[in-house]
Amino acid sequence: MKSMAIAFTGPSNSGKTTLIEKIAKKLIKNHQVAIIKNDPKDKAIFDVEGKDSYKFSQTGAETVVVSPARTTYFSQRSKSLEEIVSMIKDFDYLLVEGLKTLPLPRVAIFREKIDESYFPYIKAIAIDESVDTSLYQIPEDIKILNLNNTDEIIKWIEQNATKI
Secondary structure, three states: OOOOOEEEEEOOOOOHHHHHHHHHHHHHHOOOOEEEEEOOOOOOOOOOOOHHHHHHOOOOOOOOEOOOOEEEEEEOOOOHHHHHHHHOOOEEEEEOOOOOOOOOOOOEOOOOOHHHHHHOOOOOOEOOOOOHHHHHOOOOOOEEEEOHHHHHHHHHHHHHEEEO
């Protein structure tokens, strides 16, 4: 199987993280899954102040913490998708949250209302019953997916993801 990549986008609190989490939990049973999350406001915290790994990462150096169960890489430099993929290497599915500029097929998640400004950049929308689609002119080439049907979304991913 060739590795596949797909991106998810949408307004804050639309359910992007929740959907990616559900998809990853299903896929991880039979596949290697990698997730990339964009943090545009640089507010994510990855370590506890006062711990050695925090002190090392605060130096500005590339820092790797290795334990019997995991390897954690703290980079002080922004990486391109190609650089990240070459670091991860072994995955079947790459799920990307955000990073609107990446040339990947994109699913937009909406609740309550659809932001039509996303239409030029997406291939599908995932919505729930809170959205009245009759209020919008959704282009025919944009697939409408049920936000609460993870299997349907995974099937769409398998048919539309970029092979990398």
